[in-house]
Amino acid sequence: MSLNLKVHGLSIEYDSAAILDGINFELQGGEMVALLGPNGAGKSTLLRCISKALEPTKGTVFFNGREAGSLTAGELARQLAVVPQDTGVDFDFTVEEVIRMGRFPYYKGSRKNKINHEAIVHTAMEITGILPLRHRSAATLSGGERQRMVFARALCQEPELLLLDEPTANLDIGYQWELLDIVQRLNREKGVTVIAAIHDLNLATLFFRQFILLADGKVLAFGSADEVLTEENILASYGVQASIFRHPLHGRLQVSVGKDSMSPLQKKGRGREKRVHVIGGGQEALPVLEALWEKGYSLSLGPVSREDSGYNFAHFSDIPVIENPPFSSISDETYQEHLKLMHESKWIVLPPISFGEGNLRNLEAMADAIAQGIPGIVFGDKVEERDFTGGKAVGILERFKEQGVLFVNNTEEVLDCLKNNE
């Protein structure tokens, strides 16, 4: 059931403007490829050329070595199914009737072959979760339901090659995941070759192993996620700065855009007079960092190790950060740097981090700064549970309280404190 697809020198022009310009690639049967690229890069056009909906100006498409042009409409429809982008329906067929039309290419001679069309239709409806809606009029479906109906129809064709044009565009995240999961199962269990044009790069890396990146009608990159999803390629095709990193939970590549276009804009008016220093990093510090950044404060951070999520935040937002080597205590040098950074700030915030022997010196540095008149804000919630120093940290915080340091329980209170004391 898998199909070898070869696209050779494919070009198409509209009014002498090249939409596709010499596309070449070959897919072995059973691959699952995400077709990426900005709007107007030619993704849909490429898919439509492969499905013979458009006639290329130059070049050829081969299915299992056979030229696509030599296949009849019926032969093609038994090998290839398309889930198009625009699935507008303006007639009053029931959902089931529309889905059953996916069996059309198999009707001729099917009495002899004894194909159980109804069972195939039923399974397709079941898989796509459209079964409860099968008697509804197709015209009354929502965008997402229509998408699933069209997908079910494509399944009825029992294709060897499945072309999907923005299959998840109209779907909520639940159905996006479900649909791509079905596609992946088809690919793995039945060896169906899949090409899907997709906008959501991060969704693409979750389900696809192969990528084609189009830009200006040409193949800019073709290969694995690491080969295709680079900062240079994203800039060259989509025209935006992006940060590429591995997702902390599943380890797939993630593309986060907006580094260049967002931070300079937001850096405006973030002078030192509004600088807030946040001690330590990790998941505990991120909410308060994000909230302060959003409210327009300029920030500094530290000390954190390179693996820390706070470090990534500082790196992405381009704010001063003190780096401490991983798994090591605070050195004298770091201590001094930290002190210097705190002196440059208007406020010091201590997020609800845990305290160990390793980072106790950060509290000492904070005490130092407070003694010199820099106001502090401390998350005072459940300090005992976070103290792994045998009460030393709690002791320091007790002293802070006597010195008039503000204690808060959540991020909103931090913002209130800062606002009231401006």
Added chain:
Amino acid sequence: MPLKGSGKKKIARIRRGTLFLSLILLLLATVFAAIVLGAASIPLKSALAVLLSPFTGLNGLFKGVEVTEVQRGIILQLRLPRVIQAAIVGASLSLAGAVYQGLFRNPMADPYVLGVSSGAALGAVAAMLTGGTLLFAGFTAVPLFAFIGGTSTIALVYYMSRVGKFVPVMTLLLSGIAVSAFLSAIVSLLTYFAGENLHQVVFWMMGGVSGANWSRVVAMLPYALIGFCCIYYYARELNVLLLGEETARHLGVNTERVKIIILAAASLLVAAAVSTSGIIGFVGLVVPHLIRIAVGPDHRVLLPASALLGAILLIAADTLARNIIAPAELPVGIITSMVGAPMFIYLLKKRKKLRYFNTGG
């Protein structure tokens, strides 16, 4: 009224069965009414005796019924061929309307877009003005010229709309409207210079089956049958084409070939109808919509049901045309337009959207 569960399919089947049964009964009733009613009144018993006389087994039923030769002549030589011609014309126009609406996915499509009827009209008028009584291979010149005019117009429109390898539906419709307007203008121009033939031309253009006779019926029937069979053969393809041409191609329909065959078949039906009966409006537009409202857009049901209902409506309209101002007659085209147009507006208002064409945004 959406019903849930598997009973829904059974209900749809029962609904279709009921539709066909009632259409056939209605057709029989209309045929008898059309034969009985008229300037010369004929008792129902006499009509039945004449019509059922070929079935010798039933002769015993009509022992006491007296049928004069005049009555027999009226029934067999005037009314019966007229009823049959009305049925064929009504069925052909409705069938063509259903096909055009489906193929072009346009609720307003009917045999008169695409210029088919204008082309046929031009051919017919040209024939009338140049003599009109010529006989040519079993045809009088009028139907033959109408047929040539109609089919060559659709061919012209089709090739005019060609973009590369494909013929997009929108271009086809627009070219049809333009060509239709152009040909209608020529028809008007010819009518202007019609001179002594003016009456014939104008009366023909108003539409009607008044000149019906057996030789016309026999000449038309093969075209109607060929047209219907060709179209019905592609009923499933027509269903798939409703999803859009690109989707239909993806589902394995050879759209270009199917379109040519179906268009040619429908144009054959229209040309045959127009050449014998002139311009009869609204049958082709309204009938398919009525059927869709009853049983949905599936062409396997829609096509035969539209043909039946079209036949019924045109027989009824013609009977009305013969009887309103008897012994004089009205052109049937006036009746169909006067009844059809308000009916269509009523449907539009009542349904808001016509079933299968969800044109609302």
